Amino acid sequence: MKHKTPALTVDGILFNDHSILLVQRKHAPFQGAWALPGGFVEYGEKTEDAVVREVFEETNVKTKIHSLFGVYSDPCRDPRGHTVTVVYLIDRVDGDLRAGDDASSAKFFKMNELPALAFDHAEIIKDAFQRIQHGVLSKM
Secondary structure, three states, rough: OOOOOOOEEEEEEOOOOOOOEEEOOOOOOOOOOEEOOEEEEEOOOOHHHHHHHHHHHHHHEEEEEEEEEEEEEEOOHHHHEEEEEEEEEEEEEOOOOOOOOEEEEEEEEEEOOOOOEEHHHHHHHHHHHHHHHOOOOOOO
């Protein structure tokens, strides 16, 4: 019997002036929907390195990790199968925003003007916004 394990992904939360960075997905699942920038962790890669790499590949923005935000592990969060995501708050270091890799667009959205979101990213962003409102986070 083969042992099954969940896939590991990362997502980055980048705030800028009461806005959050999102990418429009180029491929299924959720093609055309908006999402936090992120993706799969490669074998042998640390999650910290993966989030910086994935955000850069999708947005051309160089970042550094501010802090660990949380881990989301609902087995139903991704229609491709059980994935666990490690979510980081990240800070912008450099780079001109433009879509790349698996993203067809990348832009900042005001928190009160969010589009329909892929995966469980609406829940993740809601959690981040609630922490900000309660003074637990001070990223905006």
